[in-house]
Amino acid sequence: MRVEKFSIPLKTPLSTAAGEIRERRGFTIRIDEGMGEATPLPGWTESYEECRETLTEIDDPETALADLDDRPAARHGLSLALMDRDAREEGVSLFCRLDDDPVEEVAVNATLGDSSVEESADAAHEAVENGFGTVKCKVGARPVDEDVRRVRAIREAVGPDTAIRLDANGGWTREEAGRALAALAEYDLEYVEQPLSADDAAGHRELPPIVPIALDEALAGRTVAEIEALADAADVFVLKPMALGGVDRAVELGRRLENVIVTTTIDAVIARTAAVHAAAALGIERACGLATAGMLAEDIAPDPAPVRHGTVAVPRGPGLGTDGPWDGGGFDA
Structure with missing residues (x-):
């Protein structure tokens, strides 16, 4: 090893x-x-x-x-x-080993960080021009009213046919979340991810059912049984293989829950490619959060699963389908 x-x-x-x-x-x-x-x-x-x-x-x-x-x-x-x-x-390719009937291509979303109204709209428009059918915008770091203005500008920039997701990373209080959801409902959002803190399952259950809710951080550190117990607290579950302890666990959980997507924790190419295999094995039709290679200034190996026009083709080679230089000045374990 x-x-x-x-x-x-x-x-x-x-x-x-x-x-x-x-x-x-x-x-x-x-x-x-x-x-x-x-x-x-x-x-x-x-x-x-x-x-x-x-x-x-x-x-x-x-x-x-x-x-x-x-x-x-x-x-x-x-x-x-x-x-x-x-x-x-x-x-055999890993995704074929994980499932007998996997999909061969995975749709992915573009991720927009927290930025001004104008910058958010411009980034969303550019993503659609590059072929993305879904954009995900970070919210929760600014006042609710400003985030609402950002979402309004994004919807105007991308038109009615592009799916918009928001990710608050647990940044809202219950009062802020309720106010935000009420103001955002008119913009036809696919969902709002983790509006409340990870430990507030009761709060998520009590949010008004006017915008679909997704859970992400709330899944970290929990067992499969504990996550299944959250099934009534959200409409969508975001599976991060790195946070769940492995691709095997993400696939197991994805088979137990309805309405899941797979995302990365902005990983390097090996883990990112593994997440693509997990999404393919689960046959996910929603866009997954796997278009994160472009956020990195460099990588540890060539990318065998690049994003093209909002989709990723799953590598067909043996295993992950990726190879890497192993000259990182590491240590033996």
């Missing part, structure tokens, strides 16, 4: 209600020919140092998975390396 560290800056910091993301630091994992990635993001996963310590202490990758429930990023990387290895040995 070989573990190497990496650090990738974002082209432009991504502003959210939960804070600003400037870089993604993580680890690549190689087991024989299998490749995995552990890219922690505090708030969704363990810290970078906790992930590093966990990976360096693993002696037997095959048996270590059972002890990593509280280290989702580490478990994601390890389980992915094992799955990729096994799929490569069988000579």
